[in-house]
Amino acid sequence: MTQPRTRLDRGRNALGPALELVHTGRAPTRAVLTSELGVTRATAGAVATELESLGLITVDSRPGASAGSQGRPSHRLAVAEDGPVTLATQVHADGYRAALVGLGGRLVATTPACMTVGADPAQVLGEVVAAGAGLLRESGRRCVGAGLAVPSAVAEPEGTALNPLHLDWPVGAPVRDIFRRCLAESGIDVPGFCGNDVNLAALAEHRHGAGRGAAHLLCVATGHRGVGGALVLDGRLHTGSAGLALEVGHVTVDPQGRPCHCGGRGCLDVETDPLALLEAAGRVPGPEPSLLDQAKELVRTACAGPPGEGDAAAREAVGTVIDRLGLGLAGLVNILNPDRIILGGLHGTLLAADPRRLRAVVEERSLWGRSGNIPVLACTLRHNSLVGAAELAWQPVLDDPLAALAP
Incomplete structure (x- = not known):
């Protein structure tokens, strides 16, 4: 009984x-x-x-x-500002960074961004973990887990990076195993987790940012190179049967467009990322600052001054990329029927530049014309992929605090 x-x-x-x-x-x-x-x-x-x-x-x-409330006063609750932290790390095409993240998605400390990523994942992950270990020593805080965000689909349960297209890493690099080994070598005895950077950004935004409260949240983002997407359903990432769902960067938006790494043409990945915007404006990218910062500066140039003045080539390029992005979002709306869309990186900047144009394209090109009722918002969290990597590390604590924090 x-x-x-x-x-x-x-x-x-x-x-x-x-x-x-x-x-x-x-x-x-x-x-x-x-x-x-x-x-x-x-x-x-x-x-x-x-x-x-x-x-x-x-x-x-x-x-x-x-003031003005009725009933018994209630004790206020908050995350402990001096409580334990997780170590969050991120690698992308233009560099890497480590951070300590507390509960509530609070960035406690971050390292300066490194702008060079080598071809050996073990060397890169060793360097970023060592930087994170330095933060932990300086802070004296207890670390309960570690997470890594990478610009690649991460296959489960193997933890391999299947398509690090904008890194010189080998296809199928065992990034999770390497990450865990680097943690152990640095004396950080905690569980290590790994995930796709846009998936993790979407998770962070759903818990702490622009996606909070959405039941079916679609995130589309472009950082330094390429385009990624993620779907959060009822608070959980939808990753598919093997962690490979939502490769939205390979939705075709221009059949006659640029060749894509996937073998197709005119994919979101090569038509709406920072390099695509710079090329559409006839700009030759420089070595510094990052491609993302150069593209954002181009958008600011396009929006400067009254209509009809300023850089015409920049304005036309911004409009072209907005139209391509809107077309891709409309196709995703037809398939996924989200109740909110959030845009990260350059896509958030493009939304701010001309929100009416982007929303109009999405509405006009989606079935039934109902997508005009779907909020399209920019991501709000700083370093959301890092915060998302921390969410992976916090999850065992959220699932069972007593077991996760047992001595």
């Missing part, structure tokens, strides 16, 4: 869900936590106290009520 669960058992089972509610800002008070968990006030109080004892959250000692 199954024994009934005690209040203590229920409280332990609620620790993870409670921590996630505070982590994502959805439970700012103990009263909200009680309601969201569907437990008694006593159980919610015990859960909050346990999470506080683990050093994960803070509970104010003097509950207060906002």
Whole structure:
């Protein structure tokens, strides 16, 4: 006969869900936590106290009520600013960076960006992990996990980078195994996780940024090279059967366009990334700053001054790339029917440059003309792929805080 669960058992089972509610800002008070968990006030109080004892959250000692509110004042909850951290790392075509990230998606510390990425993934990952180890030594904080974001589809369960197209890395590089080995060699004894950079950016935005509250969130982004996409369904990344879903960069938007690495022509990947914008404006990219920064500066040039003045070639290039992006988004809307679209990197800058034009193209080219009702927003988090890499590392703690933080 199954024994009934005690209040203590229920409280332990609620620790993870409670921590996630505070982590994502959805439970700012103990009263909200009680309601969201569907437990008694006593159980919610015990859960909050346990999470506080683990050093994960803070509970104010003097509950207060906002002006004009009714009912019993409630204790306010917040993530512990001096609590444990995760080590987040990112590698992209123009460099790499490491950061320490606390609960709530807070960037505690970051290293300066390195602008050179070699052809040996072991060397690059060794360098970025060593930089992260330096941050940990300086901070003195407890590290509970580590995450890595890479500009490639990452096959599961192997953890291999199948298409690091804009890096000189071998296809199928075992990046997760290399990352874990580098962590061990640096004396960082924590679990290591790896994922695609846009997938992780979407996860971070869903929990802490422009995607918060969306049930079917589509993210499309271009950073330094190429275009990626991600879908978050009911709070979880949709990665497909082997981690390879949402390769949106290979949606065709111009059948007569540039040759793509995938063997096709005119894909989003080569028609709407920073290099495509610079080439459309007749610009020859320089070695510095990054391609992304050069493309963003071109957009600022195109938008400077009153209509009819300024750089005509830049304005035309911006309009062309916006139209291509809108066409690609319309096709994705037809397939995925999201309730929100967020755009990252250069795509967010293009949206800000001419939001009416982009939204009009999406609406006109999608079935039923209903996509005009779908919000199209820019990503809001700084270093969202790094924050997303941290989310991978935080997930075991969110799932079971007691087990993850056991000595």
